[in-house]
Amino acid sequence: MTLVDETLGWLADPTHWQGPGGIPVRLAEHVGLSTASLLIALAIALPAGLWIGHTGRGAAFAVNLANLGRALPTLAVIGLVLPLTASLDPQLGFKVYPTLIAMVVLAVPVVLVNTYAGVAGVDRDLVEAGRGMGMDWRALVGRLEVPVALPVIAGGVRSAAVLVVATATIGAVFGSGGLGRFLVEGIAQNDDGMIFGGVVLVAGLAVLTELGFGAIQRALTPRGTG
Amino acid sequence: MRFSRALALGASMLALLSACSTGGGSTTIKIGSDGFDEARVMAEVYAQALEANGFTVDRAGIGLGGRKVTTPALESGQIDLKPEYIGSGLAYYDATKTTGDPAANRTALQAILDGKGGGITVLDYTPAQDTNAFVVRKETADQFTLAKLSDLTAVQDQLKWGLATDCPTNPVCAAALKSAYGIAPKDVTLLDACSTPMAQALAAKTVDVAELCSTSPEIIVNGWVRLEDDKATQPADNIAPIVRNDLLAKLDKTKFEKVLNDVSAKIDTATLAELYKEVTVDKKDAKDVAKAWLTANGFVK
Numbered sequence: 001m002t003l004v005d006e007t008l009g010w011l012a013d014p015t016h017w018q019g020p021g022g023i024p025v026r027l028a029e030h031v032g033l034s035t036a037s038l039l040i041a042l043a044i045a046l047p048a049g050l051w052i053g054h055t056g057r058g059a060a061f062a063v064n065l066a067n068l069g070r071a072l073p074t075l076a077v078i079g080l081v082l083p084l085t086a087s088l089d090p091q092l093g094f095k096v097y098p099t100l101i102a103m104v105v106l107a108v109p110v111v112l113v114n115t116y117a118g119v120a121g122v123d124r125d126l127v128e129a130g131r132g133m134g135m136d137w138r139a140l141v142g143r144l145e146v147p148v149a150l151p152v153i154a155g156g157v158r159s160a161a162v163l164v165v166a167t168a169t170i171g172a173v174f175g176s177g178g179l180g181r182f183l184v185e186g187i188a189q190n191d192d193g194m195i196f197g198g199v200v201l202v203a204g205l206a207v208l209t210e211l212g213f214g215a216i217q218r219a220l221t222p223r224g225t226g
Numbered sequence: 227m228r229f230s231r232a233l234a235l236g237a238s239m240l241a242l243l244s245a246c247s248t249g250g251g252s253t254t255i256k257i258g259s260d261g262f263d264e265a266r267v268m269a270e271v272y273a274q275a276l277e278a279n280g281f282t283v284d285r286a287g288i289g290l291g292g293r294k295v296t297t298p299a300l301e302s303g304q305i306d307l308k309p310e311y312i313g314s315g316l317a318y319y320d321a322t323k324t325t326g327d328p329a330a331n332r333t334a335l336q337a338i339l340d341g342k343g344g345g346i347t348v349l350d351y352t353p354a355q356d357t358n359a360f361v362v363r364k365e366t367a368d369q370f371t372l373a374k375l376s377d378l379t380a381v382q383d384q385l386k387w388g389l390a391t392d393c394p395t396n397p398v399c400a401a402a403l404k405s406a407y408g409i410a411p412k413d414v415t416l417l418d419a420c421s422t423p424m425a426q427a428l429a430a431k432t433v434d435v436a437e438l439c440s441t442s443p444e445i446i447v448n449g450w451v452r453l454e455d456d457k458a459t460q461p462a463d464n465i466a467p468i469v470r471n472d473l474l475a476k477l478d479k480t481k482f483e484k485v486l487n488d489v490s491a492k493i494d495t496a497t498l499a500e501l502y503k504e505v506t507v508d509k510k511d512a513k514d515v516a517k518a519w520l521t522a523n524g525f526v527k
Contacts, residue, residue: 082423082426083426083430086426087430090430091432093430094415094426094432095415173418173423174423175388175416175423181416184391185391185392187391188294188390188416189391189392189394190294191395
């Protein structure tokens with residue numbers, strides 16, 4: 001009961017909603033970092049996944065690479081790239097880029113595997129029919145494979161988005177902004193209200209992300225399928 | 227193949243069983259520590275010194291985390307023993323009582339710990355001292371002619387600060403900087419004190435002033451300048467094992483205390499800094515570092 005009180009008390013305190021370390025700023029940092037890393041991951045994983053799914057070439061390589069990416073602990077990725085990025089830019093290279101790169105590494109495999117599996121899973125009879133109708137590869141991918149595979153692809157994007165929003169908190173250990181600051185500082189400062197206030201905010205954002213992307217995924221799923 | 231695997235499993239289980247059966251009876255000493263390398267290597271020194279004298283230890287709590295985690299663990303008996311920085315340990319309970327005198331800090335900490343978790347005993351502390359240190363790069367020291375903390379007051383807003391994550395609420399950090407030096411920095415990055423990221427941040431110029439430990443090996447390796455705490459705000463942090471009284475009651479207390487007190491007596495500041503460096507800079511395993519030192523000093527044969 002006291003923990004609930006402390007958490008609600010921390011969240012209700014107006015001083016926690018203002019200034020450079022306040023909830024709105026941390027929330028904006030968190031959403032900004034998550035969005036940027038998701039967009040970069042999509043720019044890498046969508047074309048790669050489409051190409052592999054369409055051609056069937058390099059599938060084993062891509063899946064293994066993706067699994068390797070999943071096996072890398074996020075904290076290790078941050079620790080590995082930090083000395084390099086920090087030498088390029090003392091500020092962003094220390095506080096932003098390492099977490100950003102780690103989030104891209106986290107999101108790419110999820111999007112890649114789903115995109116590949118979605119496209120590769122399109123009924124071969126459909127593809128053959130398309131070819132028979134004289135569709136070139138652009139039309140095959142753009143007007144046939146992608147629309148049919150879209151629910152599966154969107155499912156991958158949704159998983160990746162939720163994963164990134166939840167995991168981006170870890171960057172706070174290395175001075176990154178975002179909602180993770182409340183967890184790291186709350187633990188160090190012995191402030192349960194701050195810790196669990198931060199937990200509530202991160203969990204809430206993850207749930208909203210899940211619901212939002214879920215709605216998008218449903219909208220993209222043709223009626224009568226999925 | 228299957229046979230040899232079963233054999234290997236059997237052998238390792240035997241080894242485990244025999245490891246459990248040696249030593250001082252059935253009592254296992256659960257050792258814990260803070261997360262940073264110096265605390266971990268000290269815990270490992272205790273562990274191996276005790277093992278060499280027939281005690282049985284459990285290392286699961288080594289590197290557990292900060293005081294927020296280790297203090298409740300010790301008070302509730304999840305761990306029995308940890309290396310404690312007696313000045314900062316005292317400040318955790320009552321920051322008004324810390325002094326620059328380690329003996330006084332120990333007495334004050336003991337008085338508080340008598341009433342915690344059924345009684346906790348502070349054993350002898352090391353001659354070694356490790357104090358919170360505010361460190362700048364050589365070129366920053368030259369540029370602003372910095373030698374002591376009060377030199378920072380006038381230029382505080384021209385510098386980027388790397389302070390401990392608990393600094394805002396730690397009475398010997400933010401509060402002390404403000405009241406003693408008039409320092410209330412604006413551009414602050416909060417990182418774990420004495421940690422690798424803190425040292426990396428100073429090296430990469432992410433910050434200009436970093437809160438490290440006086441024994442942090444990066445200070446020497448990089449030729450950084452430790453600013454003198456000329457208003458004596460930072461407590462004397464000698465390291466002592468603190469141990470639960472209910473554990474002491476279960477084993478040969480005299481022998482147990484002698485083992486740890488003999489070890490602590492041998493650890494001066496240079497020794498502590500060397501052990502810390504071998505783990506942090508030379509990337510050696512804390513177990514190997516502790517073993518080499520204990521062997522060289524005749525605690526382990």
